[in-house]
Amino acid sequence: MHIPQPYLLFLGDVTDPLSAKTAKGILQWRPQLCTGQLRLSKETVSLGIPDLSLTEAKELGAKTLVVGTANAGGFIPQTWLATLQKAIELGFNIASGMHQRLISFPALTKAANAHGNQLYDVRHYDLPLKVGTGKPRKGKRLLTVGTDCSVGKMYTSLALEKEMNRQGIHSQFCATGQTGILVSGTGISVDAVVADFISGAAEAISPDFTDHDWDVIEGQGSLLNPSFAGVSLGLLHGSQPDALVLCHEIGRAHIRHLPHMEVPSIRVTLEANQIAARLTNPKATVIGICLNTSSIGEKDALVLCQQWEQQYRLPVTDPVRFGVSTIVDKLHSI
Template structure:
C-alpha cells in the first residue's frame, strides 16, 4: 500500500508513528507532510530509513491509498490544523488512519466525506468490544516472551522490540512483535492499543495478544510508559502482568535524569529501577532484566560508545544502542 504520513511541525523527533512506519513498515511512504520542513527529504534529517519527499500539504502528495496521521500528541487529541489535510485526503478517496484518542469516526464531517468518496476511517486506538479480565494464562505459551520496559515514555521500547525481532529472524528464529500501541499496530496491522482499554481489561488485552500468534519461537511485547512515571505507570503494569514475560529489556535515553514533562520527578537510579521492575513482575513471572537498550541519538559516536558501556555497567547485563549498533549476539543471547 502507498501512503502519505502527516507529521506537521513534528518530524522527526515528535512524530513517533511517522518514524516507525519509515523504519519498520511494509508500506511505501510516498510523502511526509510537514509544513515546517517542506521542500526537503526524509533522508536530510533521518538517515537509514525509507526516503520520501517532505511536502507542505496533502495537495502536494502524489497518488496514495491512505493518509496516516503520524503524530500522537500527549493526550492523543486531534489538532484542528490537521483538518484541511484529512479533508483533502478523503475528498481524493484516500483512507485515513490515525492512532488518536479522538476517533475519526466520531467526527461528523469526516464520516460524511468518507461515505461520499468511498474511503475508510481507521482508528487504531479503538479496542475490541469483547475484552475481558486476565485469566493468568500468558505464562503457558510455548514461545519465549520478552517485554521491553523503560525508564520513561519515549525511551525506544517500540524500536527495541522491532530490532530484537529482526535480529532473532536473522538467526533463523520465528519472531514477532506483539504491538500494544498505535504505532506498533500501524506497522504490523494487528494488536491492541492498551492505553485505550478499560483498566480492568488491560492485562487481559495483553494476555490475548500474547496467546494469539501460533508457532513462534520468540514474542517481543512492545512496552508502554514506565513504572516510575506519575501518569502512565498503570498501562506499564498491565503490560508487565498481562504478558507474563520470561525476560525484560530496559530502555533508556542516554543522559536523561528526570521524567519528560514531569521534571520534578527524578528517574530512579538504574540499579534500583531494575529491582522495581523485577519485583513487580515477580507475582506473575520470574522475569529479570536481561539486557539494556540505550538511545544515544543525541551523542556523537565516541560519546555514544562510552554511554553504552556506562549503561552496561549500571545494569550489569549486556547493552546496546539498537539503532546505531544493532542487536549484537551477546545481547540477543542474553535475551533468549
C-alpha cells in the same frame, strides 16, 4: 483490527520535523509498506520518499492513508478534512494516531460508510476485552520496560524484532501504542483501555502461539513513573514475559514532565520489573539494557556500555549506535 496495507503517508502541512515522528517511524521500520508521501505544501516536512497524489498512490496499490503527524493537542486541523474526505471517496481507509478521533467528524464517517471504507483511530480502543487471567500461554515473549516514558521502548522492540529475524529467530512485534500499531497494522493502545482491562488487553495482544519463536511486546511507561505505572504493571502481568529488556535514556534530568520526580536507578527498575513480572511468569529475567546515548559522544557511549556490562553483568547497548545483536545472542539459550 488489521489496518489494510500498504500505506500512503499523509504529512498535512506540518513544518516541524518532530511532528512527523510517526510517519518517520513507519517508514524506518516498514519501508516496504510505504508507497509514498502526501504533503499539502512545498514547506511541509519531507520524508525523502516520492510525493504522490491520492490517485497516484491508489494506482500503486495504497490501501490506507495514514495521518503520520502529531501536534500538541492531538487535533486534526479543519484544513486537512477535504483531503481526507477525497481519499475516502477514492477508496482509501484512513488511520490516525491523533487524540481527536476521525469518527468525530460526521462528514468522514458518512463518506466511509458510503464507500465501505474504515476509519482507524488507533489511539483509542472501544472493542470488548476480557479481564486478564495470568494463565500461562504458549510461545515465548519479550517485553521492553523502562526507567521512564519515551526512553526508546518502541525503537528497541522493533530493533530486537529485526535482529532476531536476521539471526533466524522468528519473531513478531506486538504493538501497544499508536505509532507501533501503525507500523505493524494491528495492536491495542493499552493506555487507552478501561483500567480493569489492562492486563486483559496485553493477553489479547499476544495470545497463545506456536507458529513462530518469540513475540516482542512494546512496553509502555514505567513502574516507577507515578503518572502511568498502572499501565506498565498491567502490561507486565498480561505479557507474562520470559525475557525483559530495560530501556533508559542517558542524561535525562527527571521523570518526563515531572521535575520533582527523580529518574529511578537501573538497579531499582530492574528489580521492580523482575519481581512484578514473576507473578505471571516465574522465569521472567532481564536479559539486557538498551540505552539512548544521544546526549553523549559515541566513544563515551561505548565506554559507558562496557562499564555497565561489568556492573550489571548483562549486555548493554545503544540500539541506534551499536545494534542489539549482543542481546539477541542471549535469547538462543532461553
